[in-house]
Amino acid sequence: MNMNTELQQVLKVWERTRPNSPIYEFLLNEVEIYDAEKGVVRARLHVGPRQLNSKGTLHGAFSACVTDWAGGMAIASHGLDSTGVSTDIHVNYLSTATDGDWIEIESRANKVGKSLAFTTVTISKKTEAGLTIVAQGSHTKYVRTR
Template sequence: MSAELQQVLKVWERTRSNSPIYDFLLSEVEIYDAEKGVVRARLQVGPRQLNSKGSLHGAFSASVTDWAGGMAIASYGLDSTGVSTDIHVSFLSGATDGDWIEIEGRANKVGKSLAFTTVSISKKSESGLTLVAQGSHTKYVRTR
């Protein structure tokens, strides 16, 4: 297991225990890969992640954008992943109960006070991955 993955898992466990919403929405997420600036995870969609129409909820996608961006920042060795200053999510297609989604968070730049991240949420199928949502997230971080 890489040092980056160990760091991300440590930060995730602390974050999860202090954040009821993350624990509720992401209790079954599997973070399976991390390198400096990139985190990859997967989750099988269940009722907790769905809206009233039976499709992946927009609030879930926004929460994942926040969460995965933070985990990508943690891959830089930071214990604190900052606070949100801006978040944007584009919804491109849907996912439903039982679908497997792949989540990739990237910290594009981690500066002295701001970190800029992008997150993709994709649905797995026999033909490959279909992008479901794509987000960008800016966080205030204190690295020094």
């Protein structure tokens, strides 16, 4: 597999971060990061029981966790090894997913400045008609780039 520099960087940061974050390891153990370019990362995940709430649908805490994680991965695509600390996170819940669904995660680092990075994350469910947005998040992180 021929990987671009951004994808290599994101995977390196993810492999370093994963064992140090029990919540990421638990909820995102099977996530596949399959594409990255500067400022944009795409991943997918097959939804299973650990991502669900008591009603059998995608847990809101999972969507917030994905917003946090994916925003950091988009920041990493800018060549940064440290993806910062959260200063603000917001998630809009628009639909849901259930056990067995495939979700697509697209994260964008809209701006990575000297001290703050602003990201947006879209979580979508694959359907026969295409993609249905499940949740959209925005995430601000304190980063030290210089």
